[in-house]
Amino acid sequence: xxxxxxxxxxxxxxxxxxxxxxxxxxxxxxxxxxxxxxxxxxxxxxxxxxxxxxxxxxxxxxxxxxxxxxxxxxxxxxxxxxxxxxxxxxxxxxxxxxxxxxxxxxxxxxxxxxxxxxxxxxxxxxxxxxxxxxxxxxxxxxxxxxxxxxxxxxxxxxxxxxxxxxxxxxxxxxxxxxxxxxxxxxxxxxxxxxxxxxxxxxxxxxxxxxxxxxxxxxxxxxxxxxxxxxxxxxxxxxxxxxxxxxxxxxxxxx
Numbered sequence: 001x002x003x004x005x006x007x008x009x010x011x012x013x014x015x016x017x018x019x020x021x022x023x024x025x026x027x028x029x030x031x032x033x034x035x036x037x038x039x040x041x042x043x044x045x046x047x048x049x050x051x052x053x054x055x056x057x058x059x060x061x062x063x064x065x066x067x068x069x070x071x072x073x074x075x076x077x078x079x080x081x082x083x084x085x086x087x088x089x090x091x092x093x094x095x096x097x098x099x100x101x102x103x104x105x106x107x108x109x110x111x112x113x114x115x116x117x118x119x120x121x122x123x124x125x126x127x128x129x130x131x132x133x134x135x136x137x138x139x140x141x142x143x144x145x146x147x148x149x150x151x152x153x154x155x156x157x158x159x160x161x162x163x164x165x166x167x168x169x170x171x172x173x174x175x176x177x178x179x180x181x182x183x184x185x186x187x188x189x190x191x192x193x194x195x196x197x198x199x200x201x202x203x204x205x206x207x208x209x210x211x212x213x214x215x216x217x218x219x220x221x222x223x224x225x226x227x228x229x230x231x232x233x234x235x236x237x238x239x240x241x242x243x244x245x246x247x248x249x250x251x252x253x254x
Contacts, residue, residue, distance in 0.1 A: 004065050011061040015054045022050025059118070067125040075137050078221045079128035085221075086123055089116030089214045104167065104204055112211055140228050148224030156209075156216030163208035169196035 026047040029038050037043060093116055096109020128134070172180035173196040180189065 003068060007061065007064055011057055015057050018050050018054045018057065022047040022054075025050070063122050063125050066122055067127075070126045072127055072129055072133075074126060074225065075129045076131060076134040077137070077140075078225050079126070082218050082221050083120075083123060085214050085217050086116055086120045089113075090120060092116075092211070092214075102203060105207060108163075108207070108211065112214075116214075140224055144224040144228040147227045148220040148222075151223040152216040152218075152220030155219045156212045159215060160209045160212035163212065164200075164205050167200065167204050167208065169193070169200050 029043055033043070089112055093109045093111075093113025096105045097113060099105055099109075129137075171193070173192050175184070175192060180192075184192070
């Protein structure tokens with residue numbers, strides 16, 4: 001963790017300077033420019049770009065910190081499944097964006113693709129444990145699997161329930177408020193409400209449960225490694241996991 005202190009200071013300083021520049025520029029334009037000048041695209045874009053650059057710098061630091069912390073410490077038995085889950089999230093996100101039947105799948109597919117892509121950018125910078133070191137790792141004890149399943153299951157349940165409740169249909173059920181109140185009969189309102197609830201039960205809820213399985217499974221693999229007692233016997237990082245030469249004087253004849 002000490003190796004992260006210097007990068008943390010540098011990134012923090014850079015972020016503060018960028019945000020200070022954006023804030024100072026916005027203050028200057030509000031005080032020293034006319035409304036017509038302030039409405040120019042370039043003038044409006046500079047504070048936004050400053051905030052965007054600050055977010056990018058923060059994300060880069062997160063990548064650096066995670067990559068250094070987990071460098072050579074993630075066995076292949078967990079690294080590859082997590083990588084596959086992230087790629088699966090990207091594929092599902094792309095499929096949801098290109099399907100033309102459900103608008104809610106398009107909306108949440110974009111978010112899934114975004115977060116999966118960011119996760120892949122982070123995960124691809126982590127160097128896994130060497131193949132030799134991974135093979136020498138002791139088997140995970142049952143306790144690690146149980147704790148991992150509990151953690152992953154809790155995240156899956158909370159995330160799925162949150163998404164399902166957030167997307168629960170409410171009045172006017174996708175219809176314009178004026179049409180709902182002034183142009184629809186009570187029978188039409190009932191039919192529209194029932195159709196929206198039915199779509200939520202049969203289409204949206206299963207999709208949210210499926211999407212939530214991805215982060216839940218990732219947490220399972222990560223937690224079982226973190227709580228395993230075999231973590232104290234982790235082998236050297238990938239580039240250090242080599243066989244040391246043996247001195248000739250140490251060899252004895254049979």
